[in-house]
Amino acid sequence: MKTFFILGRNPELSRAEVNAFLDARGREYSEVLFEENFLVLETGEGEKFDVQEFGGVMKLGEILFEGSEEGFEQFVDDKDLVPSDKFSYALFGNVDTEILKDKFKREKRKAMLKHGRKRIKFQGGENVELPNADFYFFLHEFDGKIYFGVIDQSYDAFKVKERDMGKPVRREHLAISPRLAKILINLSRAKRGELMLDPFCGVGGILQEALLKNIKVYGIDHDKSAIRDADVNLKWLAENYDLDVKWKLKNIDSRKAPDLQFGAIATETPLGKILRKKPSSGEAKKIIQNFEAFIVPILTRLKKCKKPSARIAITFPVVGGIRVDSAKIADRASLKLRGKPISEFREDQFISRDIVIFS
Numbered sequence: 001m002k003t004f005f006i007l008g009r010n011p012e013l014s015r016a017e018v019n020a021f022l023d024a025r026g027r028e029y030s031e032v033l034f035e036e037n038f039l040v041l042e043t044g045e046g047e048k049f050d051v052q053e054f055g056g057v058m059k060l061g062e063i064l065f066e067g068s069e070e071g072f073e074q075f076v077d078d079k080d081l082v083p084s085d086k087f088s089y090a091l092f093g094n095v096d097t098e099i100l101k102d103k104f105k106r107e108k109r110k111a112m113l114k115h116g117r118k119r120i121k122f123q124g125g126e127n128v129e130l131p132n133a134d135f136y137f138f139l140h141e142f143d144g145k146i147y148f149g150v151i152d153q154s155y156d157a158f159k160v161k162e163r164d165m166g167k168p169v170r171r172e173h174l175a176i177s178p179r180l181a182k183i184l185i186n187l188s189r190a191k192r193g194e195l196m197l198d199p200f201c202g203v204g205g206i207l208q209e210a211l212l213k214n215i216k217v218y219g220i221d222h223d224k225s226a227i228r229d230a231d232v233n234l235k236w237l238a239e240n241y242d243l244d245v246k247w248k249l250k251n252i253d254s255r256k257a258p259d260l261q262f263g264a265i266a267t268e269t270p271l272g273k274i275l276r277k278k279p280s281s282g283e284a285k286k287i288i289q290n291f292e293a294f295i296v297p298i299l300t301r302l303k304k305c306k307k308p309s310a311r312i313a314i315t316f317p318v319v320g321g322i323r324v325d326s327a328k329i330a331d332r333a334s335l336k337l338r339g340k341p342i343s344e345f346r347e348d349q350f351i352s353r354d355i356v357i358f359s
Helices: 011-024 069-078 098-106 157-166 178-187 205-212 224-240 281-305 326-332
Strands: 002-007 029-035 038-043 057-067 086-092 110-113 118-121 127-130 135-142 145-154 195-198 216-220 247-250 264-268 312-319 342-344 351-358
Touching: 002 011, 002 135, 002 145, 011 029, 011 038, 011 057, 011 178, 011 342, 011 351, 029 135, 038 135, 057 069, 057 135, 069 098, 069 145, 098 110, 157 178, 178 205, 178 264, 178 312, 178 351, 195 205, 205 216, 205 224, 205 264, 224 247, 281 312, 281 326, 326 351
Parallel strands: 086 110, 086 135, 195 216, 195 264, 216 247, 264 312
Antiparallel strands: 002 038, 002 057, 029 038, 057 145, 118 127, 135 145, 312 351, 342 351
16 A cells, blocks of 8 residues: 655655654555655555654545556546535645546536645745645656545644643743654654653653653753753643653763663754854854764763664754764764754754754
8 A cells, every 4th residue: 555645844854754653663665756745655555654643744645546647537537535515625746636626527516626825834945835625635746657645634733732832841942842852753763662761851842742652751851950840741741641651850961871771762952052143153163063072972871871773863953054973973972873964944043953863
C-alpha cells in the first residue's frame, strides 16, 4: 500500500521525521516521491499511521489510485468519492482540478472548491494555501503518473496548542514548540516503553510530548527552578491526560548524566541569549566557538550513558549564518554523525537551529 503525507513548514525535516519513525519500528518502506511538501511512501499492507504522532505532518491518507490520466478519469467515473450531495472540497497537488469539477457537475452535486485564506509560509519563503473544507483530496502528477487519495487524517493543531498553553508553567522565550519536540523525539527513534533522556529539559516541553507517547523519560537541568517547574508540569499532564508513565527529574549538570543506558536522547540545547540586533561576524563566530567548547564534554558523557545503537537528536545554534561544525563535534565526542544537519529557521531570527543526529 502507499500513503501520502502533506508535510509542514520544513518539508526536509518532516521527511526525516517520518523516515526515522518507521526505521525505529523496523517497518519496511520505500519512497515513491518527495517534492514540494508532498511525500508518498510504499509500506507493507495494513500499515497504519496516526498523524498526531508526528510534529511535521499536517495531513495524510492512503493512495487510492496510481496511473495515467486516462486511467484516473475512468477511476473517478466509477467511484463515489464523497458521501454527500452538498459539500466543499479542497485539493493538494499539482494536477488540474477540472476532472473532479466535471465529475461533481455531472452528478449534479453542489460541490464548492475551496481555496485557503489561511496560508503557511515554508522555510524557503513559499506561501501555501491552507483551505478549510469538508473533504480534502491529494492529486499529484510525478514522473508520468498520477497519484490520488482522500485525506483521512488532519493534525489537530488547536488541541496541541490548547494543551501547551494550559500547562501550569511556561517560559515564553525559552520554550520549545510541541511541533519541534515531537520531531526531535521521533528523530531520536524513541519508542513506547523505552527510557529517553533530555539533558537540557527546562520546564519539560520535550518530556511532556514523550510521556504522551508512553515513553519513559529522565530529565536533567542545572537550573533548580526549571526542574521544579518541570515536575509541576508533568504532574499536571499525568493528572489531566490520565497517564501512567514513569519519569524522573534531576537537578544536575549534564556532564554528570547517570549511566542508565538510555534508549534515546532528544534535546534542545541552550541556543544562547536572545539577540536584539544582528551580531557581527566576529561576535557570531565567538558564540559558536563557545558553544562548541561547551557541548563536546556533554556529548562525550552522553555517549557513555546511552545504548550503543541509541540516537541523539539535538539542536545546535546557527548565529548570523555561522554554524557549528557538526562533523568536528562528532569526531571530538567519538560519535557518528547521521546524515547532514537540517536547518530549522524563521526569517526574522538572528539565532536559528540546525537539527543534528548522532549515534
